[in-house]
Amino acid sequence: MHQNSSEYKKLLKKAERLAYSGLFLMGISIGLLFLKIYDPTLSIFEGKQEIAEVIDEDLIENGIHVRTGFVDDVGLMTVVNNCTNCHSSKLVIQNRMNEDRWNATIKWMQETQNLWPLGDNQKIIVDYLVKNYPPVEKGRRASLTNINWYELKK
Amino acid sequence: MERRKFIKKTTLTSLAALIGTEIVFGSNMLKNYKPLALQETDPFKLFSLDSEMVVLNDKPWNIEAKAHLLDDKITPSSKMFIRNNGLIPTEIDEQNWTLTIDGESVKNKTTFTLNDLKTKFKEYTYQLTLECGGNGRSEFDPPAKGNQWTVGAVSCATWTGVRLKDVLEAVGIKNDAVYIGYHAADTHLSGDPSKEPISRGAPMSKALEDETLIAYKMNGKKIPVAHGFPLRLVAGGWPASVSGKWINRISIRNIEHDGTKMTGTAYRVPKFPVAPGEKVKDEDMKIIESMPVKSLITYPKSGAIIKKGDSLAIRGHAWAGDLEVAKMEYSIDFGATWHQASIEKPVNRLAWQHFSAKINFPKVGYYEVWARATDSNNIAQPMLLPGWNPKGYLNNACHRIAIKVK
Numbered sequence: 001m002h003q004n005s006s007e008y009k010k011l012l013k014k015a016e017r018l019a020y021s022g023l024f025l026m027g028i029s030i031g032l033l034f035l036k037i038y039d040p041t042l043s044i045f046e047g048k049q050e051i052a053e054v055i056d057e058d059l060i061e062n063g064i065h066v067r068t069g070f071v072d073d074v075g076l077m078t079v080v081n082n083c084t085n086c087h088s089s090k091l092v093i094q095n096r097m098n099e100d101r102w103n104a105t106i107k108w109m110q111e112t113q114n115l116w117p118l119g120d121n122q123k124i125i126v127d128y129l130v131k132n133y134p135p136v137e138k139g140r141r142a143s144l145t146n147i148n149w150y151e152l153k154k
Numbered sequence: 155m156e157r158r159k160f161i162k163k164t165t166l167t168s169l170a171a172l173i174g175t176e177i178v179f180g181s182n183m184l185k186n187y188k189p190l191a192l193q194e195t196d197p198f199k200l201f202s203l204d205s206e207m208v209v210l211n212d213k214p215w216n217i218e219a220k221a222h223l224l225d226d227k228i229t230p231s232s233k234m235f236i237r238n239n240g241l242i243p244t245e246i247d248e249q250n251w252t253l254t255i256d257g258e259s260v261k262n263k264t265t266f267t268l269n270d271l272k273t274k275f276k277e278y279t280y281q282l283t284l285e286c287g288g289n290g291r292s293e294f295d296p297p298a299k300g301n302q303w304t305v306g307a308v309s310c311a312t313w314t315g316v317r318l319k320d321v322l323e324a325v326g327i328k329n330d331a332v333y334i335g336y337h338a339a340d341t342h343l344s345g346d347p348s349k350e351p352i353s354r355g356a357p358m359s360k361a362l363e364d365e366t367l368i369a370y371k372m373n374g375k376k377i378p379v380a381h382g383f384p385l386r387l388v389a390g391g392w393p394a395s396v397s398g399k400w401i402n403r404i405s406i407r408n409i410e411h412d413g414t415k416m417t418g419t420a421y422r423v424p425k426f427p428v429a430p431g432e433k434v435k436d437e438d439m440k441i442i443e444s445m446p447v448k449s450l451i452t453y454p455k456s457g458a459i460i461k462k463g464d465s466l467a468i469r470g471h472a473w474a475g476d477l478e479v480a481k482m483e484y485s486i487d488f489g490a491t492w493h494q495a496s497i498e499k500p501v502n503r504l505a506w507q508h509f510s511a512k513i514n515f516p517k518v519g520y521y522e523v524w525a526r527a528t529d530s531n532n533i534a535q536p537m538l539l540p541g542w543n544p545k546g547y548l549n550n551a552c553h554r555i556a557i558k559v560k
Contacts, residue, residue, distance in 0.1 A: 086213075086344050087214065087343055088211055088212045090209070091211045091301070094210060094211070094301060095297065096297040097297065112414075114342075136297075138293065138297075140295070141538050144456065144522065144554065144556050148456075150458065152459060152466075
């Protein structure tokens with residue numbers, strides 16, 4: 001009888017533990033479910049960096065000015081302050097020109113786009129652009145690059 | 155480009171921090187009003203775009219498709235390139251929108267409401283190919299200035315509206331008319347209200363074509379804001395900049411229209427061939443009219459791996475400005491041999507045409523499928539870049555995709 005009752009107690013303990021762990025898992029699942037409903041992209045886990053992006057206007061990461069995408073080099077802020085008021089930095093970064101053509105582009109922007117006189121800043125800006133965004137020779141037709149290979153399903 | 159999430163802030167102070175300036179009269183701001191500076195942040199939500207669209211520029215908005223996104227026969231707005239010279243109008247009042255026809259060569263200057271246009275004139279629907287004059291610019295060497303479009307600045311949607319011809323004839327065209335020029339409600343990038351971001355047009359011959367529309371519907375619905383709501387001039391086959399968005403005035407001119415981006419080097423190419431990188435005088439440049447013959451392989455997406463022995467079905471679209479595509483070919487040996495692809499007739503003049511072919515590969519290895527269209531004047535696409543020009547327009551070199559046979 002004694003022995004039986006201790007066996008019985010052990011079983012009861014085991015059942016109790018099982019019930020608690022079940023309850024615990026259920027709690028976690030419900031939590032995850034709510035998280036998924038209210039934050040489907042689960043952005044809560046990646047939010048910090050984005051907040052930093054918005055708040056710190058001068059943040060440089062891996063040599064790149066995070067707010068504009070410009071390369072960090074001498075003249076960066078002169079470029080940011082003079083070249084991103086009307087259009088975005090993306091228009092500058094896409095383009096590859098030599099000194100002559102950047103100067104011609106600045107002249108065109110002054111004649112037609114209300115760009116102000118740049119004074120001594122013009123040389124700083126053009127030097128920065130020519131150094132960091134130089135033209136790349138592509139020839140008459142470049143090879144296909146960055147091909148993402150995939151199995152074509154029939 | 156990665157979709158960028160943005161953080162919605164609710165208090166005025168953090169709004170000011172985000173915009174970078176104090177919001178004057180902020181306390182008078184309506185409770186649920188979101189300042190414009192915050193509205194234009196995620197283009198994928200703003201314009202309901204396919205997640206694979208590529209943002210080239212976010213001020214002004216310039217967004218292009220990839221070849222495989224253009225597989226639909228009629229381009230949906232989610233996969234349609236967006237090209238802006240200025241800022242999209244922020245306040246559009248459809249009820250009170252008007253279109254004025256004026257200019258030196260108009261007989262009776264007239265202002266129409268949207269309802270006038272819809273009720274006084276017959277409605278037409280055409281599928282029209284619109285390609286940016288600078289589509290393919292990214293391939294020019296030395297590089298040309300501007301948005302570096304690859305292949306995706308082309309679309310062929312269905313446009314519904316009234317014929318420009320009917321409207322112009324109703325108000326009367328003087329004998330000395332040579333050109334029409336549009337004016338629109340978008341804002342110059344500098345914010346200067348005295349400047350127009352773009353005001354282009356077309357000679358009378360193009361303006362009076364049946365397919366040149368003053369459109370108020372795209373793909374059967376109201377035109378999306380990014381594409382010109384509530385009214386867009388649509389002139390298929392010519393650089394898409396002729397198809398002015400948000401138009402409120404069309405001038406019948408007795409001279410070649412001299413609006414913004416009509417003069418200088420904008421939407422112009424040299425009158426004669428020039429060496430790559432050569433400086434060209436403004437007076438040696440001519441306005442681009444009909445776009446050149448071109449095609450795009452829209453299926454499969456580049457990079458497909460197939461099994462040896464399997465054939466590959468390809469398809470895509472071809473167009474030829476004012477002309478028709480007469481012949482479509484493909485090559486799997488870099489142009490040494492060409493094979494005929496089947497090409498359909500356009501659903502109407504100035505609509506792109508669909509081609510397809512079944513390809514068998516002789517052995518395993520790396521292949522490129524090149525597509526080449528030939529227009530009704532027997533002019534074909536070049537395999538190499540066409541003539542270099544200072545602004546990088548009219549690259550109609552053959553499109554190609556990479557294929558591996560295992």
